[in-house]
Amino acid sequence: MSYDRRGGYRRRQRDDWDDRRKEHHESPDDKLKSAIIKLGEVDPNEELPRLEIQIRDQIPRNIPLLSEAFRLSVTEQPFKIPYYATLLRLLHNKSDNPTDEEVPIGRLILEDFWKGFQGYVDQLAWREARLCIHFFAHLTVAKLISADSLLALLQSFTAVLDEFGVSNGRAKRAALCAGEGLLIAGPVLKEHSPSFPDEIINAIQAYNETMASQKWMVPPLATTQSTIVPQEIEIELLDMLLATLRKLNESDFQETENCLPRPYAVYPPFEPSVLQPYVLPSLLVPPEAIEMDALSSGAEEETPVKKDEWPEYFLRLFPSDVSPDFDDPAGYVIRTTILDIVEVFEVNRKECARLLLEYPKWNLSGTFKPKPGSTVNVEPAPGKDWQLESTIIETALGAYLVLPESSKKSIYYVGLITEICKLSPSTVGPAVGKSIRRLYAALSDGLDVEAARRFAEWFALHMSNFGFQWVWKEWVPDLALTVQHPKRAFMRRAIEFEIRLAYHERIFKTLPEAMQGPDAYTIPENGPTPAFEYEDPSHPYHDAAQDILNHFRGRAKAEDVISHLDTLRERLESSEDAPNVDSLVRSIAIQSLLHIGSRSFSHLLNAIERYLPLLRSLAGWGPPSTTAPGGSAEARTDILAAAAAFWKHNRQMVAIVFDKLMQYQIVDPTDVVGWTFLNGNAIGQLSEAAPMNLSAFEWDLLRAAIDKANGRVVSARRKVMALRKEDDDTRARALAGAAGDTNMEVDVEAKRDEADADSPQLVVALKAYSSLTKEQRMALSKTLEGFVGCLAPTSTAPHPNPHARTVIEESAWENRANWGRDEWNAWETWGWYRQFCRAYAPYLRTYVNTLYTVSFSRFDGVEDPAGDMLKKIWSIATGQDA
Template sequence: MSYERHGSGYGGGGRRRRRDDYDHYDRREAQQSPDQKVKADIIKYGEVDAEQELPQIAAKLRSQEQPNIPAIAEGFRLAVTEQPYKIPFYAALLYYLSIPAAKEETPVVEESITQPPLGRLVLDDFWKGFQAYLDKLAWRETRLCIHFFAHLTVANLISPQSMLGLLQSFTAVLDEFGVSNGRAKRAARCAAEGLMRAGQVLKEHNATAVIEMIAGIHAYNDSVKTAKWLVHPLAHLHSSEVSDEHADEMLDCAVSALKTLDLSDFIDVSGIFPQLYAAMSTSTVTPFDLPSILVPPEVIELAVLASESSEDAPIKKEEWPEYMLRLFDNDVTADPKTPAGYAVRADLLDIIEIFEVNRKECARVLVEYPKWIVKGTFKPRPSDPTEVPDRITLPGRDWQLESTLIETILGSHFLLPDSAIKPIYYIALITELCKLSPQTVGPAVGKSIRKLYGYCANGLDVEVLRRFAEWFSVHMSNFGFQWVWKEWAPDLALPMQHPKRVFVHRALELEVRLSYYDRVLKTLPEPFQDPSAGAMPDQAPGPTYEYEDATAPHYDAAQSILNQLRSRAKPEDVLAHLETVKNSLAEMADVNEDPDTLIRSIAIQSLLHIGARSFSHFLNAVERYLTVLRALSGSSEAKTHVLELVASFWQRSHQMVGIVFDKLMQYQIVEPADVVGWVFAHSSKGLDWDLLRSAVDKANGRVVVARRRVATLRKEDDDAHARAKAKANGGVADAATMEVDAETMHDPQVTQAEDSPQLVSALKAYEGVKHEQKSTLAHVLEGFVHTLHGSSEASRRVIAADSWEGHTSWGDEEWVAWRTWMWYKHFCRLYSPYLRSFVTTLSAVSFASLESSSEDGAMLIKRIWWMGTAQE
């Protein structure tokens, strides 16, 4: 596709710009203030050769007549928190600024004997910025600043005792009563990664304290094993033990790396992190003492304190252990359980997260990452002209960069229960890497796809498989749908519900959405083109209108209704016509169906037929005839029938089923609980998770919207009451008075003013959607309990399997049962915050039938529930 512009833009008439115009524009934009230039120089440091650039940039910073210390410190803060891969070099630069200028440097202004060195002043201001990060609980920025301090401690620019105190402040968080997993996990990483870099100096200073910190981190990590079982990407229903096979948990890896370093008294650190400052070591520098700190507590919203029930508290996303899926052996990609492997993995994850705003720049930095770490960590790129024959090779490393990058990106993408960043970012980032270096990244992507496909039959979590299919289909669409499908042709003999078959069907369905049916079909070998193989349908996605053929029963009645809808008749006229047609059908002797059911079928299908041309046609039709739709779906049975009609009409397009269901819930033609009931009623061939999640998200989303509206109106009401009170007292309501009055409004001992009608209405609506949310969650749990603990022998066989080796004899029933178990597991971990809000009610209602049961299935259902709601 060409993106060249033909003709002038924006309606024509634009003159051709002269080269002088662009030059003037570039010069104007390039102008920077002196402070901006200083920051830019610091941030760009190390892009070519950090060692050669060091004296030059140090001399430039020292040559300022009146150096702006806050600007220089801000440059260091931005550089450290946005370019973590260069932190060792920034530590060397600050150390260089803290020692007397070398003789070859000729700064314009000589440093006074009594004036502290420039580096000391910058470090003092840098600490203020770190304190601001800590106060805001900006955990990533805080952790990266600790990396910086740790390197400065090794360089003797920061005293060991103060650095030790800083790290102990973070390990103290692990002993807090009721500390959340997210807070403890982040605090533990801050302490662990600081120890990895400064451990040798700190252990020489106080070995006992270092050992105690490592033991504290280890003890906390052991306390969350239950949660780890729930989010492991390779599921093992038959075992309650957490397996480290093919997956690594970040905090587990940190503990393992720390223990390895501790056994060697941290003497191997210099071979893991660059220490450019080691060659500049001098005894003339007075170490800086970091002030003592306390890690601030988690922010507790005032709305939580004012709530009478936990059900009214704002929902906070649950934090889970972070399991990264491994795709390659330890001799191919960085092993995160080793100190060097953990350092690489942590760096890459930080880069991926920081550069979310610019995937192209992220791809460039990832490809260039080896030039900022210890030489010999990665194999040289085939096209690298700087690589010499006698290059350095480090024992246990010499990893492949591209495979490590793809494994890290996919590991982050496949985090359970949800990835930290939207999935499309990871997909686009891999695409950019392939475009940047197709010869080296392409093979790594291919190997990753094959490895993930192999995991499908080894317990790969259903949510990971779903994301894998999405990534695979989008990646194929970006590169001409080229894949070696013949490799997977033998798997067409597997049962239809086998995970490999499910993946192939899902991936091809998504490919068709991204392109055209005929184009995708031509890319497949003949075995996959056969409809009986279950990979591709026999025709392109489209509607199935029952009354299309003139020979179909009730064709004339359907045409009369269709013509009214096409002519955009008024809703009341359509309802009157439907009543007339229904009466005429009821009088027909050959009609055995219920007239209400029959007229609903004709009307709904006709309306869908009108909207089948495009999404906008569908929305216009629905919005125009909302009253007709509500009249046709007045009862619970009628709502279920409407959903049946939609699913039948779009049986060849699962995407459109989801879209129509979503819009019917949005316009409250059907409720989320109706969709939930329909999904479980049609789960014999596999639970439709997309529809189920859409229903639950709709119910939860309505509560979030209603809560925000209540909070907004409550604040407006409180402000109005405070102003009225101040006016009645003959004064002026200042901000402080209003704030105090707003707080006392929620005090039960204080007589409250009457709420506004808008607030009363919003509170009533909030209670209504909250009841709907609880009902939807209860319907989901009851559906899972009935499906998993029913009379299904297949479900019992799946639970009884003592290993994955016996799955080869499973048929479609067993695989459907296994997938249902996995979706139940995912439901409990994904919606854990919402489930915990109603834990008492949901437990009593949904698990009443399991109370007296001691069967393995009942116990497993309850165990997963307890884990998801943090009761175990």
């Protein structure tokens, strides 16, 4: 290594030595904690005695560290809970020469573990609290915890179900804590108190019955709009828990032995004279924290909007010999454990995939079929012998398709399934293929439109990870279906998503010839290229557009472009055959600007940011120096129409451009909502004169607009709260200074009045918040009015769908094999209305009276099945159905 005059070589040597000195060396405590957490990496049954000795040999003994290791292990590795209960059972043995005063290590750990559990409950960390209850239930079966105290603990959670106005999320989690604790410790609890299991089951059942209307809103198979009856291949989570508990209760919980491993059962229970079971302290589940921070001084009072938690329905994709039935107790344990693993390991999908495929190691022998080529001879358990990979994929997809939205980001589930496929392609691949075929078949049986949209996204993303290889020829016969049938709509959406992830020519070549023709309405003939209306030299306004393009290419100032447009407008107005001049000028300017920005996303952003004054002028907002709000709704609609026409072959870019126009406040969310209902279904429409309807594309535009309005309100509210706190702090300091001033000439009252006044920044923020709240209300109102106009149109409605009212009838659904374009259009629009109400229920509830008056008052006292259905869905979503 070379040497320089500044001593570089010696300095690097010294830095390397310092780095080595700073290397972290694990302390004995850290090594022991790591050993506890890593229990079972090879064979848990063999490792337990060695780990017990390792813990006993620790000197000095660090009980808080041991307890923390147990808590982390139990709450982050739920599949290991029975083995940690066994380890604690081993640690309850006293030393070889015990004294009367000796307290077993296991008891000390358990006492400290309870303190951590109380912390979880106080913080309302429901998942961690539930998994700790699993641990306590196993310890109760092992006779380390008294049955009486576990009974009282479970009753404290069922008490939550009787709270006045308890939210669905809180009640559901409390019911799972009590019900799953009973499921695990049922044999001991029923022996101790024969009536107790019935009390728990009845309490959960009583609450579950109150959720009937909410369940009507969220099943993945919406078989009909009027009477949605859960199918055999779908079940709600609490229904699944209740079915499991009833089945176990009928057998006095003897079947529990076939559901859960109990490695601690090989050890005899302690005699009461040797060790008294630990009595869990009494516990009270704290109430939900309700934030009552109102915004006054001109802003509408509002509590923070919390996401609604609806009942969770899961789809069944495989028969009972492949994956467990919903009412099978072992199946409930398997499914919920898989869901817990998926939930916990969101931060590391690769580790999650590995643990899921290793799950049989932690379950009872014979539960799953052995891997192909495995030399281990496992006797299949009676009624089990399920396929692990199919069970995992079914459970993961069930969580992904939960309505109205999954608990995790969609991309997480997609990535997780991809990682599982990469780890074991030969076994997971067939399970994924069968799942795709089953979901595709469900499209004809009423698969919810939101579930179908997510299915198309997952399908395209999954195909992109595996070379876009799919047997499309299987679906060629379905091209005979009407063009708006859900199966044909799925093909178009999936292929559109695939083109976004690759390019048109590549996807085109993967399709069979029958799907490539324009009459198949499956893939466009050309790629998602821009459609510059004025590019053709024969166009009458080609030259005018070229002049504007030259200004943009020369990076002319926005003021110069505006001046040129004014000149163009005057010239066109003097022409006798000119159409609406203002709309034409806006169209030429917007399409020319988008043409400049069409080369890449960065080109688009640069073009928009450079010519923001031009865009504001085109929208009718006036020069930047003006402070008065204004703008022309017609002008903003023209801008949206021009952008949509330019990108009519690329609907993704339509959504992107609309989002940027809202972001830079060229158009309002309300403008996007209004344009979508009137013109959205003209983009990529398959035929002319289509009735008013919504597809997944229009829903994406609506969702983006509503989310933008809601997000602005949340942001403005945070700013107001921060400024309010700053004002309060300043006011308190000013009053404290006035009170401490001994100068009698100081006017304390004047200082008090001055301190009470809001700061100028807060006044401005409150006005902005009030304005954005109004915008939010208008966006929601406009969306609701649009749905009402689509689904219960008046005789004067534009493009009315004649079947919007009839498709909600039971007889119409039974006749769906004969439905045409209009019927399926109406059915899909009803589905998006349902999704709108359930996804935005907290926001709708804020303005429930105003929105009802504006949108539903015309149905009062009128016999209209569509109006009744609209109001029914609205009432359930806003909590008015009681």
